Amino acid sequence: MAEVNLNQTIRCIVKLGGAAITCKNELEKINEENLETVSSHLREAMILGSCSKKVIGMDWSKRAGVSDISASLSDFGDQGQFNVDFSRFIVVHGAGSFGHFQASKSGVHKGGLNQPLVKAGFVATRISVTTLNLEIVRALATEGIPSIGMSPYACGWSTSERNVASADLSGVTKAIDSGFVPVLHGDAVLDHSLTDVLGVYDRPPTDPNAVLLREIAVDEDGSWSVVKPMLESTNKQVEITVAAHDTTGGMVTKISEAAMIAKLGIDVYIVKAATTHSLRALSGELRRHIPDDWLGTIIRFSKEVGQVNSSPS
Amino acid sequence: MAEVNLNQTIRCIVKLGGAAITCKNELEKINEENLETVSSHLREAMILGSCSKKVIGMDWSKRAGVSDISASLSDFGDQGQFNVDFSRFIVVHGAGSFGHFQASKSGVHKGGLNQPLVKAGFVATRISVTTLNLEIVRALATEGIPSIGMSPYACGWSTSERNVASADLSGVTKAIDSGFVPVLHGDAVLDHSLTDVLGVYDRPPTDPNAVLLREIAVDEDGSWSVVKPMLESTNKQVEITVAAHDTTGGMVTKISEAAMIAKLGIDVYIVKAATTHSLRALSGELRRHIPDDWLGTIIRFSKEVGQVNSSPS
Numbered sequence: 001m002a003e004v005n006l007n008q009t010i011r012c013i014v015k016l017g018g019a020a021i022t023c024k025n026e027l028e029k030i031n032e033e034n035l036e037t038v039s040s041h042l043r044e045a046m047i048l049g050s051c052s053k054k055v056i057g058m059d060w061s062k063r064a065g066v067s068d069i070s071a072s073l074s075d076f077g078d079q080g081q082f083n084v085d086f087s088r089f090i091v092v093h094g095a096g097s098f099g100h101f102q103a104s105k106s107g108v109h110k111g112g113l114n115q116p117l118v119k120a121g122f123v124a125t126r127i128s129v130t131t132l133n134l135e136i137v138r139a140l141a142t143e144g145i146p147s148i149g150m151s152p153y154a155c156g157w158s159t160s161e162r163n164v165a166s167a168d169l170s171g172v173t174k175a176i177d178s179g180f181v182p183v184l185h186g187d188a189v190l191d192h193s194l195t196d197v198l199g200v201y202d203r204p205p206t207d208p209n210a211v212l213l214r215e216i217a218v219d220e221d222g223s224w225s226v227v228k229p230m231l232e233s234t235n236k237q238v239e240i241t242v243a244a245h246d247t248t249g250g251m252v253t254k255i256s257e258a259a260m261i262a263k264l265g266i267d268v269y270i271v272k273a274a275t276t277h278s279l280r281a282l283s284g285e286l287r288r289h290i291p292d293d294w295l296g297t298i299i300r301f302s303k304e305v306g307q308v309n310s311s312p313s
Numbered sequence: 314m315a316e317v318n319l320n321q322t323i324r325c326i327v328k329l330g331g332a333a334i335t336c337k338n339e340l341e342k343i344n345e346e347n348l349e350t351v352s353s354h355l356r357e358a359m360i361l362g363s364c365s366k367k368v369i370g371m372d373w374s375k376r377a378g379v380s381d382i383s384a385s386l387s388d389f390g391d392q393g394q395f396n397v398d399f400s401r402f403i404v405v406h407g408a409g410s411f412g413h414f415q416a417s418k419s420g421v422h423k424g425g426l427n428q429p430l431v432k433a434g435f436v437a438t439r440i441s442v443t444t445l446n447l448e449i450v451r452a453l454a455t456e457g458i459p460s461i462g463m464s465p466y467a468c469g470w471s472t473s474e475r476n477v478a479s480a481d482l483s484g485v486t487k488a489i490d491s492g493f494v495p496v497l498h499g500d501a502v503l504d505h506s507l508t509d510v511l512g513v514y515d516r517p518p519t520d521p522n523a524v525l526l527r528e529i530a531v532d533e534d535g536s537w538s539v540v541k542p543m544l545e546s547t548n549k550q551v552e553i554t555v556a557a558h559d560t561t562g563g564m565v566t567k568i569s570e571a572a573m574i575a576k577l578g579i580d581v582y583i584v585k586a587a588t589t590h591s592l593r594a595l596s597g598e599l600r601r602h603i604p605d606d607w608l609g610t611i612i613r614f615s616k617e618v619g620q621v622n623s624s625p626s
Contacts, residue, residue, distance in 0.1 A: 027375050028374060028375040028376075029375075056429070056433060058433045058436040058437050058440075059436075059437060059440055060414070060415045060418075060437035060440075060441070061341060061437070061440055061441050061444060062340050062341040062342075101373070102373045105373070113491055113492065114492075116369070119459055119492060119493075120369060120371045120459065121373075122459075122493075123371040123372075123454050123459045123460065123461070123493070124371050124372060124373035124374070124454070126461060126462075127371075127372055127373075127374055127447070127450060127451055127454060128373070128374050130447055130450075130462060131374060131447060134440070134443055134444060134447060137440060137443075138440055141436050141437070141440060146432055146433065146435075146436045147436065148436070148439060149439075149443060149464070150464070151462070151463070151464070178426055179426065179427075179432060180432075180435075180436070
């Protein structure tokens, strides 16, 4: 990774799961209702501390309707009301029903761009995912969020063994410094392990015995253990349970990735989008206290868990 | 500019004028017919020297039709037929009726991103131009060109006094090295000076006395002169005529920009898109000989003009 000190500039990185914002079983179909709710929640979270609640739409495209454009422009009369600091947010989204078809048909995740089918699949996948990215940018802009779509590949990102090998984040930091909200799309291939559930479970959520893991602590060596709920089985056994049910390896990968972020001192929330739970996570209230009626998974560096647990819960 | 030796990797940079690929007088409307013709011409130019004439579509999106997808995939049976080297091309396009409205309404070209209206205009302009970029990528992909859309801002480009002050071209060169064709969009604001005409004229093309400048030679000091046709007036007067009629400064800017490129030893052709003239320019045949029935403007470094003129014409 390029040496960019993200901690200084980022307030929050929000990853929107592909399953939450698209209709999973229909090719290239957006879940409009969820996307609207998510956009509205993001706006609420971003303008925290600002007195302005007025929404100034920033999608002035033909599809948004010409009447919108005039209305938007007249709203700028009192510009002072609009001086909201949206910066320090990054939005990352999965692909859902965009890109997966193209990627799996062509085997693009197996690499080999010198093969014609893989190369064509890369182009087709990117068209599909870019289409989704544009729609998310438009939804956020409609909520007055100054969003800027960005494509990993366009910025010189490359992957090696499925991990980001190099990343030039200068475009992202420049956008943030200018007060914009970068909207990045993830890898179309890897993003199909977590479905639209409340959080991380110890086994498939469809299993009646599945238990929602509410809080996971990460040690300095990167290993993790469940601290809430305190299950009858030992933590080691929970890990084994997770591994045993995780046939695609997706869940373990997700937790490990989250653990890597948590080790940097950044709390990770895995939560169902477009719900009160995601809204509360975005609001920051969970940093101080995790109420019992909040449903989701928090993954935190263990050094900081003690601090949080000392507050009444 | 970053130090990237483009000459080693680029065969051709094609700039598609906004007026050629969009319907100028209708908001966000693509000129489908022209775009299809241009894409087909580009394909012809790119596969020169290859025996394969088969088109393998690479737009597998829902809008392209599901039947297309299956057809495309079955075409990959004989992958050897498809081993075409599309690399070494870059496509740049203007904005036409995309982005101009949003840019002009918000005054985004005057800068000042700290102003709410300008910031919103930047977001709205980018949404509009990205929409066009995606449609061009899809049109090229439909013709089997492995195109990858790229946005200047996403890659850390910045402008100062309307010139590109810094550009990280590593994403572009990486795409080319991987055999893709980068499709970049230009600035939405500046791109409205040259209309959809045959080339550069000495005065507005609507003027009955307007003369098409067929060949312009650029000196080492960056100054330029018309070598074809040999006009009655001296070249100095032609320059004055151009300047006098160029009320927006757009034409002089275009010629100066082309002259800067020509000075690098790269021939610049300004030609009406989707015509036999643009196809012939793309084919490379004009490098050796400029036939009288070819209509357009060539801008070349004067050191190399002599060479060309020595061949029979």
